[in-house]
Amino acid sequence: MEYETYQPDLELSDFVKCFWTLRVPAGPDPQKQRIVPDGCVEMIFTLGDDVRRYINETDHIIQPRGMILGQLTEPLCIEPTGAVDTFAVRFFPGGFIPFTTLSMPDLENTETDMSAVFGEEDAANLKKLVVNAANTEERIQIVQAFLAQKLRDAKHIDRILRSTVDLILASKGRVPVGGILQENILKRRQLERRFSKLVGLSPKQLARIVRLQSTLQMLLNNDDSSLTSLAIENEYYDQAHFIKDFREFTGTNPNKFLKDNALVLSTAFYQKE
Numbered sequence: 516m517e518y519e520t521y522q523p524d525l526e527l528s529d530f531v532k533c534f535w536t537l538r539v540p541a542g543p544d545p546q547k548q549r550i551v552p553d554g555c556v557e558m559i560f561t562l563g564d565d566v567r568r569y570i571n572e573t574d575h576i577i578q579p580r581g582m583i584l585g586q587l588t589e590p591l592c593i594e595p596t597g598a599v600d601t602f603a604v605r606f607f608p609g610g611f612i613p614f615t616t617l618s619m620p621d622l623e624n625t626e627t628d629m630s631a632v633f634g635e636e637d638a639a640n641l642k643k644l645v646v647n648a649a650n651t652e653e654r655i656q657i658v659q660a661f662l663a664q665k666l667r668d669a670k671h672i673d674r675i676l677r678s679t680v681d682l683i684l685a686s687k688g689r690v691p692v693g694g695i696l697q698e699n700i701l702k703r704r705q706l707e708r709r710f711s712k713l714v715g716l717s718p719k720q721l722a723r724i725v726r727l728q729s730t731l732q733m734l735l736n737n738d739d740s741s742l743t744s745l746a747i748e749n750e751y752y753d754q755a756h757f758i759k760d761f762r763e764f765t766g767t768n769p770n771k772f773l774k775d776n777a778l779v780l781s782t783a784f785y786q787k788e
Contacts, residue, residue, distance in 0.1 A: 518783045521651070524659055530610035531662070534655050537780075538563075539599035547594045548780040549766050551731070552587035554716065554724045556611040556622065558604040558629075558658075559584055560645050564597030568626065581629040581642040583611075585622025586715035588724075590766040592777075602645060602654050604662075608680050608721055609714045614665050619715030633665070676713055679706075683718065688726030689750040726750075727764050730757070734769060735782060742769055 517538040523531040532555060547569065559582050567575040569592040578593070612619070615632050629638035641661050648654040682690060711717045716724070730749045746757035762768055767775050773782075 521655055526663055530606060532605045532607045535603050536651055537599055537601040541598040545595050547592055547777055549590040549592055549777045551590055551765050551781040552724045554608045554721050556606045557584040560602045562602060563600030567594045578626050579628040582626040583632050584626050587624055609676055612713050623715055676710060679718060683722050683725055687729040688722040723760055
C-alpha cells in the first residue's frame with residue numbers, strides 16, 4: 516500500500532488540508548476497510564477499479580468515480596473490487612464551504628457525485644482532466660486551478676466559525692464547547708446551529724472527532740500507553756467515556772484497534788497526519 520500526502524498552494528491553504536494519493540495492488544481476496552471520521556470533507560477521484568461502500572453487512576453500492584465524501588459521524592465500510600488508485604483532496608473542517616451552495620448536513624455520511632456539487636459540465640471536464648493527467652503533480656495543478664476559480668469570497672466563512680474551528684483543532688478537541696462559545700445561551704444555540712450548517716458537524720461533534728484523532732495518533736506512536744493514561748492525557752471524563760467514544764467512531768475498542776485488519780487503511784491515514 517502506498518499512501519502519500521501533498522500540501523496545497525498558499526492561496527488554498529486556509530481551505531485545503533492536503534492532497535493525497537492511495538495505491539494498492541489488486542489482491543486475490545479483497546478486504547473490507549472501515550474509515551474512521553476525521554472531521555474533514557473529501558473530494559475523491561477513483562482512478563483504479565471501482566470501490567464498494569457497504570450500507571449494511573451484505574448490501575453495498577458502487578461509489579461514484581468522482582465524488583464529495585461528506586462529514587462522517589460513524590465508520591464508513593468500503594471494499595475495493597480490484598486495484599486501488601485514488602487521488603483526493605482533504606479539506607479542513609469548514610474548508611469546503613466556499614466551493615458549494617449545498618448544505619453540509621445534506622452531505623453527511625454519504626458520497627455525492629461531483630455533478631450534483633459543481634454541475635454536469637464542470638464536473639465532467641474536471642474528472643476528464645484528472646483521469647488523463649500524466650502524474651500526481653499535474654493532477655494537483657488541475658484541481659488547484661479549478662478550486663481557485665470556484666473560490667467565492669472568503670468572508671463567507673465568518674470570523675466566529677473560523678476562530679471556533681481553529682480553537683478546536685489547536686486544543687486537539689479538549690476544550691469544552693461551553694468554553695469556546697462564551698455567549699448567552701440563546702446566542703450560543705444560534706452560533707451552534709450556524710456552525711453545524713456550515714461545517715456539517717456541531718462544535719461538540721467536531722471536538723469529539725478531533726480528540727479521537729489525537730488519541731489514535733498517540734496509540735499508533737506509543738502502543739505501551741495504558742488506556743487509563745490515554746484517557747487522562749486526552750482529558751476524557753473517565754476510561755468508560757473514552758472507550759465509548761472510541762468504539763462509536765472506530766467500530767472497535769482500543770485494545771483491538773492495532774490488530775484489526777479492517778482498520779489498516781485508517782491507520783495509514785493517521786500515521787501520515
